[in-house]
Amino acid sequence: MCLAAPALIVEVNENQAVVDLGGVRREANVALISDPRPGDYVLVHAGFAIRKWSEADVKEWEAMWRNEPLDR
Numbered sequence: 836m837c838l839a840a841p842a843l844i845v846e847v848n849e850n851q852a853v854v855d856l857g858g859v860r861r862e863a864n865v866a867l868i869s870d871p872r873p874g875d876y877v878l879v880h881a882g883f884a885i886r887k888w889s890e891a892d893v894k895e896w897e898a899m900w901r902n903e904p905l906d907r
Contacts, residue, residue: 839880841893844873854879 842854842863850866856879865871865884876893877884888896 839878839885841876841888841896842879842884844871844875844877844884846873847871852884854884 840856842856842861844865845853845855845860847865850864852863852865852871853860854863854877861879861882863877863879863882863884865877868875868877868884868887871877871884871887876888876890878886878888
């Protein structure tokens with residue numbers, strides 16, 4: 836089973852980006868993302884950024900991952 840996880844884009848070079856996944860830096864293909872830029876959050880699955888996420892989306896995912904109640 837593969838898990839998609841949110842990551843922060845650190846740098847972009849054409850269709851490749853360096854992303855930060857909870858303190859670990861990896862390369863991800865960003866060809867599927869419109870106008871990827873450093874500072875954007877993206878959902879990464881199998882080495883591909885598949886969707887942009889907002890900071891609120893990331894916080895909600897982190898809370899669910901840690902099984903914490905959501906502040907709504």
